[in-house]
Amino acid sequence: MKDYAAILARPHTAETIERLVRYAKIETTSDRHVDVIPSTPSQWNLARLLEVELKALGISDVSVDEHCFVIARVPATPGYEKKPTIGLMAHLDTSSEVSGADVKPRVVPKYDGKAIKLSADWTLDPTEFLELADYVGDTLIVTDGTTLLGADDKSGIAIAMTALAALLKDPQAVHGPLYAIFSPDEETGKGMDGFPAGKVKMDACYTFDGGRGGEIESECFTAYEAKMTFTGKSAHPGYARGVMANAVSMAAGFVSMLPRSESPESTDGWYGYYYAHEIRGGVESANVDVLLRDFTDDGMARRHETVRTLAAAVEAQFPGGKVSFDIRKQYLNMKKKLDASPEVLARLYEAARKAGAEPYSKPIRGGTDGARLTEMGIPTPNIFAGMHNFHGRHEWASAAEMVLAVDTTLELVKLWANA
Ligand SMILES: [Zn+2]
The missing domain is CATH 3.30.70.360 (Alpha-Beta Plaits)
Structure with missing residues (x-):
């Protein structure tokens, strides 16, 4: 069992949870039967909010393009302009398998290991979901049983935004050129067809779209x-x-x-x-x-x-x-191209360890936006974001794992800046 009290006492916990709750309430269900990008107009609502929030962080170069890609370019700390350009990426949409309308996220502090009653008919039961036993003492974010939570991938957005905010607030922090990218229609597999590859030049990118703390995905189908x-x-x-x-x-x-x-x-x-x-x-x-x-x-x-x-x-x-x-x-499986740039994964593992996570590799039985980016020549592994039981009403997120991901990101940016 992790020392959840120590992790949750870190400085970014409240902000990370707040962001997840705020973003989860905005409906962004995508529709795989629609070929236009974005497949649903609701995704614009979250994109516009993030645009405002990114500008409020002091980033001047923020845009939402015609396909609903939110793109923020953060210039390097003076003296670090020549360092590699790194991207942080998460997706705006949620799966259409379960309703994502009128989501009512609930924060369960200091989880006691017992069944969590979501609503009259729905319970998050540790005898059904055995991994819950590992999270006694953590703070969980759950649904009210009528919708999914959308931690896939609003946990990812919350982690990237919290890390960026921390980085820009800290006068000591140094970083090379950075991009934050929030993409539409990941769940439909079609969003990346609209990725502005000509405009966004990165040496490596990291998607925040995974589960358990420490899990790093660098291989997919x-x-x-x-x-x-x-x-x-x-x-x-x-x-x-x-x-x-x-x-x-x-x-x-x-x-x-x-x-x-x-x-x-x-x-x-x-x-x-x-x-x-x-x-x-x-x-x-x-x-x-x-x-x-x-x-x-x-x-x-x-x-x-x-x-x-x-x-x-x-x-x-x-x-x-x-x-x-x-x-x-x-x-395509991104492994081959990631193997050609081993530093992209090596720095991620090192950053995760520095942040106190125990990184391990897990194959993705699916694809990610990262697989598509990797194919385009930008090596892009996937980082854990603390989401569990996603695409369902029993979805929940671990606050501690999100905090570990925020700290991993801060360490990662530092490692690239000193590369
Ligand atoms: Zn996802």
Whole structure:
């Protein structure tokens, strides 16, 4: 168990909690069915508030661009202009899986280890969520059971903002050129398509979009999506013998052949999966969308091959039917490019240790804005932000872990300035 009392006694605790609560109350649910960036107008509300708050910190170069990216450029301390430019990044939107409207965050000081009643129907129960036992003595921020909390990723925003505020207030602090970036539509995976890469030049960036204190993510899935099209042959069902090719059956046959032992619900850790996540259509034509996930290039090549083999197998079973598909890249494992700039992670580990966290690496079974930035040439690992049970009504945040992340950030900026 951590010494929560000592961590919570550090100077930035109250501000970090206050910021999370303030930002969580602003609805920013994104919508993956919309292709415009931002996908929802509500994200502008938080973007505009952050613009005002960043300016109030004394940063003059702050803008919100046409895609709702909040970008603040902080000039270096005089004499440190030539030092590497570092970015701090978090996302504005919250998952559409659970309502993010009218969020009522509640602060639970000195957690006693017992069940927390969120509302008449919802309880945060340590017998269901076992990790809560590790947080006795911490201050938790929870929901009222009707919405998500949105600590994913408003914890991240609160951490970056608190660290920036502390840095700019401290006359002793030195830093190289910095960017703070708050991005739209991370949850939809589409926001980074609008990233102003031509305008924002950074040597490294860090996203604050992770869970448990100490957790550092520098590896993610390589991700592709297979869009399958099954073309059948329609006929009157009473006279269809030997004539009909039913696209519904073809699609179902394809899905049933995907290995059940390599589905999201049967894998974890370093194992990838096939995830048929949408099916639609009728007798003449049906579509299945399948996400392919793997940590290695070889593994991903094998998954592409499986899709090809199963498509051919379905075609063979349904004379007259046709199967076509299109496999599109979504994002790549950032490990390879991060390995090429080892100092980016090395400084993060050192900073986390200096801040009193015990850093450890965990693979992300998903992607992040950081994976996209890394692909664009800006190495961007992910830092813990103290969020737990995200994308659900049982979401909660750990104040102590957020404070550790703030202090990690301050140490990190210092390390880069003295590089
Ligand atoms: Zn997130």
